[in-house]
Each structure stands twice: as C-alpha cells, then as structure tokens.
Amino acid sequence: MLKLFAHIGIRQAKNIAKLILGYPVSYPSLGSMTLDKDDVIIARSWLKDRPDWNNNELVSEYEKQFALWNGSKYAFAFMGGRVALSACIHALDLNSGDEVIIPGYTCVVVPNAFQFAGIKPVYSDIELETYGLDASLIEDKITQNTKAVMLHHLYGLVCRDYEQIINIARKHNLKVIEDCAHSTGAEYKGIKVGNYGDAAFYSSEQSKIFTTIQGGIAVTNNDVIAEKMREYYNQAPIPDDIWIDKQLNNVIFNYYAFKHPQRWLLGDIARLKYSRKQLISTTHEEECGIQPVHYGRKMSSPIAAIGINQLKKIDHYNSIRRKNALRWDEWCNEKKYKKPVVIDNSVPVYLRYPVMVEQQKKINTSWASKELGVQAGVWFMSNIHPADRPVNGCPNADKAVKQCINFPGLLK
Structure with a gap:
C-alpha cells in the first residue's frame, strides 16, 4: 500500500505540473469507455442488495435480449468470452485429438480453450487488410484430424475472406466457429457477424465493444448445437459471492479510472479504495497455458444487469x-x-x-x-x-x- 501511495503521489505531482503548463492530464482510454454513471448506480444497488445474486431470471432476460438484438436464435451468458468459446467447443462435439485451424495472430485465451479440451490448434496465417485468416492458405492446413475452422473479426472489422472461409469449411465438412470478441454489432449483408458459422462467441471484457468487466456470450442458430451448449451451460457453476462482489466493485473502479472526465484525479482515489479488489483479465496462469480454478463459470444476475444496461447503449x-x-x-x-x-x-x-x-x-x-x-x-x-x-x-x-x-x- 505504501508503494501505491508513492506512485500516486508522483503521478499527481506530474499532473499538477501538466495543468500549470497547459498540457493534457489524461488521454482517451483503450478500455471501459462504455461505462457511464448509470452502470455505477446499478453496481452499487446490487452491492447493497445481495439476496437475489443467484437468481437466474435476469440472466435469462439478458440472454434473450442479446439474442434478439444480435439476430441469433440462442444465446448463453458466461463469465468470459474464453468460456463461451469452450461452450462452442463442447457444443460442436470437438474431442481430444481433433485439430482446429485458427489464426496465428490471436489472444492466448483462444488456443488455451482448445488445449484445455485436448484439441490441437493449427495456426494459419492472416492477411494484412483486415487481419483475418487468409482463405488461400487454409486448405494446406487441413488433415484427416481437422474438424473445424475458427475465423475472427479483429479490431471490429469484418474479416476480408469471410464467405470464402465458410465455403472452404463447408466443402471439407468442417464446423465454423466465429470469434466475435472484437466485433459485437458488426454486420455483413445486413446480418450481424456470428450468425454465418455454426457457433460464435462474444466478449464483454473490459477492453471490448461493451463491458461487464468480465463476461462472454455463446450463440448459435442450430437447435442441436444449442442443446449441447445448454448442456455445457447447465453444468457450469455460478461465481461465488466474493467474485461477484469484486466484479461489481470493478465496474465502479473502472468508471472512475478510465471513463470519468476527471479520471486523472478520481482514478487514483479509486485505486486507493479498490486496489485489493481489482480483477486481472488474463492471469499469469493463462499466459502459461494453465487452466485457472475459476475457469468455466456462467454469468450471475448482478453482472447480467450490467450487461442489459450496456446492451441499451451498444x-x-x-x-x-x-x-x-x-x-x-x-x-x-x-x-x-x-x-x-x-x-x-x-x-x-x-x-x-x-x-x-x-x-x-x-x-x-x-x-x-x-x-x-x-x-x-x-x-x-x-x-x-x-x-x-x-x-x-x-x-x-x-x-x-x-x-x-x-x-x-x-x-x-
């Protein structure tokens, strides 16, 4: 704590100097920019009213609203996009020893989700126009063990070879997973991305299009796949009250640290108050390919309440x-x-x-x-x-x- 006080003291001294000299004291944040005061009010309300934290009705409402907005038949809410990907893997009957072609330019949690299930990720190169899979290279990666292709829509762009990738997958009887973690709301031919493949996942982590601090959604339009997703969903535990408490407090912290107009000052005050409750998006364990003990959980009602409010603004x-x-x-x-x-x-x-x-x-x-x-x-x-x-x-x-x-x- 003393170290934190020292860092804050130095930072605020620099901020005061910048104010005197007329320099900017903060810049647009790269995350949590869709959080507003209304989200803070919701978080504080749930922190005061804990009896309904494990009531699943609000989660079902969030899933229904997301599916309707996204144009998907089914949606299932989890505590991370990576967990939603694991639900897709389960739903598509991908098994140990199978191979899946994925971009060689991605987040560590993506190959982790496959490896946690015993599936081998096979990396294929990207193109440099939208940073998606280069369709011309995919067929060279297909073997007798290949069961699926995972394409992504990176940075909020629709990937250049979208239709070609899906056509190649269909030609070889491969399943298609769409990684829409960066692209919630992007459209192709009037339909939101994630609805062309067999299954898709989205993220509401703090650096994404909308945020619940941590969170993710798996979707499909296929009845059989949906039943398998539901199977995964039903066995997934709800986070414990300690984790939910931390996540709600992080909504408040992130608003003051990354979004509030006076975040240069209020962010440091918030750090003093919430430093022991801050959540890390990707742990050191995950960077090392180790499955964290809290992996695989579904969403709780307080977080779904934040998600419903975020969905109104997306x-x-x-x-x-x-x-x-x-x-x-x-x-x-x-x-x-x-x-x-x-x-x-x-x-x-x-x-x-x-x-x-x-x-x-x-x-x-x-x-x-x-x-x-x-x-x-x-x-x-x-x-x-x-x-x-x-x-x-x-x-x-x-x-x-x-x-x-x-x-x-x-x-x-």
Missing part, C-alpha cells in the same frame, strides 16, 4: 466509433499509411483502428500522445498475445506483431 457507441474512424482515415491519407479495409456489404464497429506503421513507431508510441493526443494501442505484441509462444509459418502475423498499432475507437 448501437450508440458503435455509431460514435464509426464517426471517429473517419479521423483515422484522414490521418492515414495524410501520412500515406494504408487504411484497414472495409469489405463490401459490411458495417464495421472499430473497437480499435489498426494501422501498419514503421517498427520503431510501435516500439515507442510516445509520438501518438504528442502528435495526436491519444495513446496508441499495441495489440498484439506477440502472435499469441500476451504470451511469448512461438508460431511458425505465419509471416504476415509476424509482420503485424512488429508493426500494427491501433487507435482508440472512442475518444471521450
């Missing part, structure tokens, strides 16, 4: 993201950088705006705050972010690791 915030992307379009044009590709008939949501820059500009991103008044995100710093696991034969992914930065989609 279209509004996605509209703002698209408007803000125009600023980054102009910057790319001015600086002669290639803009990310928006494929025909698609509507992106720009969780972040990815750009390939010189390697040095990714190594040291201080130029972004000085020149543009924003922090540049550095997703991904490794092929299997944030773990330093080797991935061979994915040169485009390697290049993106070295050069891709990403600007925030929400600027205030």
Whole structure:
C-alpha cells in the first residue's frame, strides 16, 4: 500500500505540473469507455442488495435480449468470452485429438480453450487488410484430424475472406466457429457477424465493444448445437459471492479510472479504495497455458444487469466509433499509411483502428500522445498475445506483431 501511495503521489505531482503548463492530464482510454454513471448506480444497488445474486431470471432476460438484438436464435451468458468459446467447443462435439485451424495472430485465451479440451490448434496465417485468416492458405492446413475452422473479426472489422472461409469449411465438412470478441454489432449483408458459422462467441471484457468487466456470450442458430451448449451451460457453476462482489466493485473502479472526465484525479482515489479488489483479465496462469480454478463459470444476475444496461447503449457507441474512424482515415491519407479495409456489404464497429506503421513507431508510441493526443494501442505484441509462444509459418502475423498499432475507437 505504501508503494501505491508513492506512485500516486508522483503521478499527481506530474499532473499538477501538466495543468500549470497547459498540457493534457489524461488521454482517451483503450478500455471501459462504455461505462457511464448509470452502470455505477446499478453496481452499487446490487452491492447493497445481495439476496437475489443467484437468481437466474435476469440472466435469462439478458440472454434473450442479446439474442434478439444480435439476430441469433440462442444465446448463453458466461463469465468470459474464453468460456463461451469452450461452450462452442463442447457444443460442436470437438474431442481430444481433433485439430482446429485458427489464426496465428490471436489472444492466448483462444488456443488455451482448445488445449484445455485436448484439441490441437493449427495456426494459419492472416492477411494484412483486415487481419483475418487468409482463405488461400487454409486448405494446406487441413488433415484427416481437422474438424473445424475458427475465423475472427479483429479490431471490429469484418474479416476480408469471410464467405470464402465458410465455403472452404463447408466443402471439407468442417464446423465454423466465429470469434466475435472484437466485433459485437458488426454486420455483413445486413446480418450481424456470428450468425454465418455454426457457433460464435462474444466478449464483454473490459477492453471490448461493451463491458461487464468480465463476461462472454455463446450463440448459435442450430437447435442441436444449442442443446449441447445448454448442456455445457447447465453444468457450469455460478461465481461465488466474493467474485461477484469484486466484479461489481470493478465496474465502479473502472468508471472512475478510465471513463470519468476527471479520471486523472478520481482514478487514483479509486485505486486507493479498490486496489485489493481489482480483477486481472488474463492471469499469469493463462499466459502459461494453465487452466485457472475459476475457469468455466456462467454469468450471475448482478453482472447480467450490467450487461442489459450496456446492451441499451451498444448501437450508440458503435455509431460514435464509426464517426471517429473517419479521423483515422484522414490521418492515414495524410501520412500515406494504408487504411484497414472495409469489405463490401459490411458495417464495421472499430473497437480499435489498426494501422501498419514503421517498427520503431510501435516500439515507442510516445509520438501518438504528442502528435495526436491519444495513446496508441499495441495489440498484439506477440502472435499469441500476451504470451511469448512461438508460431511458425505465419509471416504476415509476424509482420503485424512488429508493426500494427491501433487507435482508440472512442475518444471521450
């Protein structure tokens, strides 16, 4: 605690100096930017009223509302996108010894979910227009053990080879999982992504399109697959009261630390109050490929209440993201950088705006705050972010690791 006090003292002294000199004291955050005071009110209300924490009715309502909004027949709410992926794996009858083709440019929790089930992830390279799987390389990866392909819509873009990937999978009788963790609300041909494959998962982790701090949803439009998802869902435990308490307190903390207009000051006050209750999105265990003891849980009512409130605002915030992307379009044009590709008939949501820059500009991103008044995100710093696991034969992914930065989609 003394160390925390010292860090805060130094930071606030610097902030006061910045105020005196007329410099900005905070920048747009890269996460939790859809949290508002109404979410804080809901979190505080649930912290005061605990008897209904394990009542599943509100979770069912959240699932129903998400399915309706997303255009999906079935939706199941879990405590993480990674857990929702595990539900998809179970629902598709993927078994130990099977292989699944996935992008060689992803988050560590994705291959973990497969490996926890005894399934071998086979990495395939991406294209550098939308950072999705390159369809032209997939068939070379297919073996007699391949049972599925997992495509992703990264940074809120609809992946360039969406239809081709699905067609290849159908040709080889493979299941399709859609990773929509970055792209909740993005559309292709008037239908939201996640509804073209066999199953899909979404994330409401604190850095995503909408947030419940931690959370995820699995969807499908297939009755048989839905029954298997429900089977996984029914055996999943609800988080204990200690975890729910922490998550609700993190809603309050994240609002003051990352969203409030005076977060430069109130964020540090919140750190003093909530430091012992902060949750880590990806633990050291997960980075090492070890399944955490709290893995595999379904959502609780208090968190579903936050999700329902976030769902009311998601279209509004996605509209703002698209408007803000125009600023980054102009910057790319001015600086002669290639803009990310928006494929025909698609509507992106720009969780972040990815750009390939010189390697040095990714190594040291201080130029972004000085020149543009924003922090540049550095997703991904490794092929299997944030773990330093080797991935061979994915040169485009390697290049993106070295050069891709990403600007925030929400600027205030």
